[in-house]
Amino acid sequence: MNAVVASSARAEENPSPPPATEVVAAAPVEVDSSDPDLKLPEGAALAAPKVLDIKSVVEDESGDERREDTNTEVTFALQAEVLFGKDSARLGDETKSRIAGIADEIRAQGASRVRIFGFTDNLGSSAHGDLLSKRRADAVQQVLAAELDDSDITYEVRGYGEQYPIADNSTETGRKKNRRVEVSFPRTENPQESRSEG
Structure with a gap:
């Protein structure tokens, strides 16, 4: 169930890959x-x-929430166990x-495009994981949209299921990290000024 949903009338034609999946070439x-x-x-x-582009990653002591900042983007990853009951x-x-709190940061950055991606571990069927991850991403998007109350924000909501694991699915610790919802949005150079200029 990889679908794009927009709360405003705008929807993404070509959805973005999830954060941290870009291929990086090795340095020589x-x-x-003397090479001409x-x-x-x-x-x-x-x-x-x-x-x-420098990435800063901060994870809370419990490992339930992670924030990644780059020069261009902010990503929050929330563990599914913190947000939802089992299944x-x-x-x-x-x-x-x-x-x-994430909505406050989106507002501070003046973001007009927010991506919300759900992920599961590899237990159960792939189809069930796809559906559950999409439903979880939808639930987070609904709360964000209500908090932000801004029709100019476009949401890209996708459920990736067990695709794009960030940890080893062969251990419960790894599976827990893989069960997550990620919210990402562009960083602005002057966050407080970006929306007021519009």
């Missing part, structure tokens, strides 16, 4: 400084320097404050 081991391909042609200039997509009342 040795650089030959490394010399600039006559009259050419180097491009302006830019800061590389359930019904949010507990106490978990809504955690989602409200």
